Amino acid sequence: MLKPVPIGRVKPGMWFHRLGGSGCHHAFVKRGFRLEARDIEVLASGGIDELIIDTELGFDVEDAVEPEPEPPSTAGVSGMAAAPGPTIPPPPAAPLVPREAMNEEIHKARQLYREGKEKVISLFSDARLGRAIEPEAVMPLVEQISESVSRHPDALVSVVRLKSHDEYTYMHSVAVCALMVSLARRLGLPEDRVRDAGAAGMLHDLGKAAMPLEVLNKPGALTDDEFRVMKAHPTRGWEMLKTGGETPESVLDVVLHHHEKFDGTGYPHGLGGDGISLMARMGAVCDVYDAITSNRPYKKAWGPAESLQRMFTWKGHFDDVVLKSFIRSVGIYPVGALVRLESDRLAVVIEQTEGALLTPRVRVFFNARKRLPVFIKDLDLAAPDCGDRIVGLESPDKWNFAQLDRLWTNA
Numbered sequence: 001m002l003k004p005v006p007i008g009r010v011k012p013g014m015w016f017h018r019l020g021g022s023g024c025h026h027a028f029v030k031r032g033f034r035l036e037a038r039d040i041e042v043l044a045s046g047g048i049d050e051l052i053i054d055t056e057l058g059f060d061v062e063d064a065v066e067p068e069p070e071p072p073s074t075a076g077v078s079g080m081a082a083a084p085g086p087t088i089p090p091p092p093a094a095p096l097v098p099r100e101a102m103n104e105e106i107h108k109a110r111q112l113y114r115e116g117k118e119k120v121i122s123l124f125s126d127a128r129l130g131r132a133i134e135p136e137a138v139m140p141l142v143e144q145i146s147e148s149v150s151r152h153p154d155a156l157v158s159v160v161r162l163k164s165h166d167e168y169t170y171m172h173s174v175a176v177c178a179l180m181v182s183l184a185r186r187l188g189l190p191e192d193r194v195r196d197a198g199a200a201g202m203l204h205d206l207g208k209a210a211m212p213l214e215v216l217n218k219p220g221a222l223t224d225d226e227f228r229v230m231k232a233h234p235t236r237g238w239e240m241l242k243t244g245g246e247t248p249e250s251v252l253d254v255v256l257h258h259h260e261k262f263d264g265t266g267y268p269h270g271l272g273g274d275g276i277s278l279m280a281r282m283g284a285v286c287d288v289y290d291a292i293t294s295n296r297p298y299k300k301a302w303g304p305a306e307s308l309q310r311m312f313t314w315k316g317h318f319d320d321v322v323l324k325s326f327i328r329s330v331g332i333y334p335v336g337a338l339v340r341l342e343s344d345r346l347a348v349v350i351e352q353t354e355g356a357l358l359t360p361r362v363r364v365f366f367n368a369r370k371r372l373p374v375f376i377k378d379l380d381l382a383a384p385d386c387g388d389r390i391v392g393l394e395s396p397d398k399w400n401f402a403q404l405d406r407l408w409t410n411a
Contacts, residue, residue, distance in 0.1 A: 002053070003060070003061070005050065005061060007050060010040050011061075012040070013058055014035045014053045014058045015055075015056075015057035015059075016034075016051060017051075017052040017053055018052045034057075034058055035058070102154060103410055105151050105156075106155045106159060106410065109156040109159040109160075110159060113159055113160060115144075116144075116145070116171070117170055119138070120170040124169070127209035128209045132244045133206065133241060133244040134245040135199060135241060135245055135251065136245060138203065139199065141174075141202065142177060142181075142198040145181060145198060146181045149182050149185075153352070154335045157179060157182060157330065158335040160174050160175040160290075165295045165297050175294075176201035176204060176205075176290055177201035178198075179201065179289065180201035180286050182330070183197070183282050183286060183325060183326050184282065185329075186325050187322075187325050197250075197279060199248070200250065200253075201283065203237070203251060204254050204287060205287075206237040207239075207255070208233045210232075211232075211233055211236075212229065234257065238252055238256040250277065253277050253279060254282075254283040256280075258280055258283035260272070260280060265316065266284075281322045285311075285322055285323055288317075288318075289307060289330075292307045303395070304334035309393075312327075331349070332357045333390060333393075334349065334352075335349050335352070336348065337349045337393065339394065340368060340391055340393070340394050341364070341388045341389065341390060342390075344367065345367055345388075346364070346365065346366040346368050346394060347362035347363055347365065347366075348363050348404060349361070350407075353381070353382040359381035359389070361381070363377070363408060364377045364378075365407060
């Protein structure tokens, strides 16, 4: 039997059917699963106030009991099977620090984008020519990226996602650096580890400089033989850094193991579970997210929210605790996502609301029912008097919104 339950009365062992209320936030979960303590924590922190449970598949309200304390679980809201791994502390609430205005930081992020591109091109050129790579040489850029993420966590991450396919090899490094910094802070890592996470993101694909250009720049999907060649890039990058200056072991580990999968099916060493370091698990999530949200010669980018949906369904690919923390850092509805509101208007997400994953700030611009533009208006969905909410995602391609990014970048 389906039954609505206030979030405060939801207990581990209940079977999640869907979110409560008249709408269904299907960007968050798409199928039922048995709730665990960390799932409930994520739902509650996202502003959910009611769930619909199925009492035939799990506990009813009267059956649920408080569980004995146990280590954090790696099973999560995607229904992924648990796997052994090192204990990761529950992500703390991000500190409420003064933010730069989003539009001001986007302007700074564009400048940093241009500077970062030049520096990464130079780095890859040196590596391709066989020159020694000094990891400390990238740290000024890493520090600039870290400062931008501190001023506003949405701006640079969102701007770098708009790179063109011919910039991908270089700007991917900048993007993963910013994502790693944001995720490291979300996980509550100390600042020296945040610094290493940023450096790891910047250097993780350095080995691609040793790949044949005809394979690296191929405007199409790789053949099996070409993919085998490309699979050598983690090892080549690790070798380059080992022969250069002093590189933190955690950075070397990400360079070598960012393509490992939690279920042991990745490469180059087929590591799994607790055989993969926390930093490498973070690298795997950040690397894939930027890859699938970027335009490539052979594949159009997926939208940011759609990408999170898909990553959630890839059973065994990621550490679920890290993936959930990543979603908290970029938002269930990331900046640039096209959403439909309960009022039947379409809007683009322009900024996250701290501590409220389902109620970002949005820019309304279209009436979906009448299929007509409306006067552009910004809404804070977390405001008590807003009176509107997100009921689903929309595809920009379906609506032929070719210039959607201009709405949130103010370009």
